[in-house]
Amino acid sequence: MYVDSHCHLSFPELTARLDDIRADMAAASVDRALCICTTLEEFDQVHALATRHDNFWASVGVHPDNENVQEPSVDDLVTLAARPRVVAIGETGLDYYRLNGRTIADMAWQRERFRVHIRAGRITRKPLVIHTRSASEDTLAVLREEGAGESTGVFHCFTETMEVARVALDLGFMISFSGIITFKTAVDLREVARYVPLDRCLIETDSPYLAPVPFRGKTNTPAFVPYVAKQIAEIKNVSQEEVAEQTSRNFEILFGVAKLSEASHEEVR
Ligand SMILES: [Zn+2]
Ligand SMILES: [Zn+2]
Helix, strand or coil: CEEEEEECCCCHHHHCCHHHHHHHHHHCCEEEEEECCCCCCCHHHHHHHHHHCCCEEEEECCCCCCCCCCCCCHHHHHHHHCCCCEEEEEEEEEECCCCCCCCHHHHHHHHHHHHHHHHHHHHHCCCEEEEEECCHHHHHHHHHHCCHHHCCEEECCCCCCHHHHHHHHHCCCEEEECHHHHCCCCHHHHHHHHHCCHHHEEECCCCCCCCCCCCCCCCCCHHHHHHHHHHHHHHHCCCHHHHHHHHHHHHHHHHCCCCCCHHHHHHHC
16 A cells, blocks of 8 residues: 655646545555645645645645745645644745746745745644755755754655755655656666665655656656656565565654545545
């Protein structure tokens, strides 16, 4: 059984065919998924996925790329995080990939938004789901300034260097790999995956984006997460079952999520 630790099932292209996706997940032995929130406006939809289906959970947060959306306060996040089945704060972090003519100094609003999430994570004691792109130095610096030692979480869809992985692991975070790890050009990233201990790894799809090989370019769904596990198994020279089992345990530990009972397995199918 596999867990997709990061997907966007509230996005229209996936929500529209949720029944089919759930059937595909069951057929692919993907028994659980964490539905990630990217705006406060979207939260109710993400949360509804988790309250309607006992094998989905939800996060609350505002993605660093989202502008012209409601800016969350610490209170907003803490209040929504107290709702049932909300197990994480995020996705949050920094993304300097699309500066659109701005300088890094101009992105102070992103850093402030990230601090708000970290503070909410510390108050609620819920793990952070961290998105970092072209901004790893500042991401780590902000985490440290906000007392990262008291936070837990995961660096999701990891595409950074071995050195960034090392620091993230030292801070106590897990590292999550997506379908990118199957891409032909991701040679360095596969070396990072070799380096990260299996008991600190998660797997994810980040669907609808980033479908793994052999589905690259197609719409991704949580049913494809076994391809990420397969790649990690090859890199680490262990069985795919071991990767499935260990990443599922890691997910349960990090997010405080219990194993599904046999009864709810039946319901999933
Ligand atoms: Zn992300
Ligand atoms: Zn995401």
